[in-house]
Amino acid sequence: MSTTTFTLLPSGGGLYAEWPYGGDLANWQVVSDFSDATEVTGTLVGQRDLHEVADLEPRGIDSISEVVVILRARVTNTGTPAANRIAPIWQLGDTLVQGTTITTLTDTYTNIRQTATRPGGGTWSVADINSLYVGYQLIARTAGANVTVSECALEVTVVGDIPNTPTADAVTAVTQSTTLTAKVSVVDEAVTVHGE
Numbered sequence: 001m002s003t004t005t006f007t008l009l010p011s012g013g014g015l016y017a018e019w020p021y022g023g024d025l026a027n028w029q030v031v032s033d034f035s036d037a038t039e040v041t042g043t044l045v046g047q048r049d050l051h052e053v054a055d056l057e058p059r060g061i062d063s064i065s066e067v068v069v070i071l072r073a074r075v076t077n078t079g080t081p082a083a084n085r086i087a088p089i090w091q092l093g094d095t096l097v098q099g100t101t102i103t104t105l106t107d108t109y110t111n112i113r114q115t116a117t118r119p120g121g122g123t124w125s126v127a128d129i130n131s132l133y134v135g136y137q138l139i140a141r142t143a144g145a146n147v148t149v150s151e152c153a154l155e156v157t158v159v160g161d162i163p164n165t166p167t168a169d170a171v172t173a174v175t176q177s178t179t180l181t182a183k184v185s186v187v188d189e190a191v192t193v194h195g196e
């Protein structure tokens with residue numbers, strides 16, 4: 001038994017997409033493209049983005065040991081960064097959880113990590129993860145400040161014997177094994193013909 005960590009990115013429109021973005025992408029695309037050049041900007045306190053995230057493949061998973069929300073966020077155009085605050089949010093069914101308010105935004109992008117408890121209590125299941133929405137809420141903003149989020153993700157650590165993703169070596173081994181089997185059957189046929 002071992003632990004494996006999966007990073008699940010936003011994969012579709014969720015329950016809210018309230019943070020303005022000035023381009024053609026949907027908000028979930030803006031925060032799942034591995035780029036700080038695309039970002040959503042919170043303008044009104046209370047605004048939420050809550051995205052669907054990619055599914056977790058259930059094979060081999062015995063339990064889920066930790067769920068972490070990751071946000072890349074910053075604030076610019078203000079002399080008081082700490083007065084500009086966001087919080088990670090996540091929702092399962094009808095229950096929305098607001099995480100701890102982040103008071104440490106600076107003018108450069110940093111990864112903010114926060115452990116997510118299961119809405120309603122109890123332990124996480126794969127089904128929970130696959131119906132969970134993840135995002136962020138604007139908690140406080142000073143006049144003129146740009147509070148932005150460039151990326152959002154869910155990091156899930158699981159316990160179990162997870163099947164390996166096929167590697168180039170594994171594919172070669174399977175090919176060699178198949179070739180060997182074919183040769184053996186040809187020999188068998190030859191023996192049979194001789195015997196008749």
Ligand SMILES: [Ca+2]
Pocket residue numbers: 029030031032033034035036037038039150151
């Ligand atoms: Ca981005």
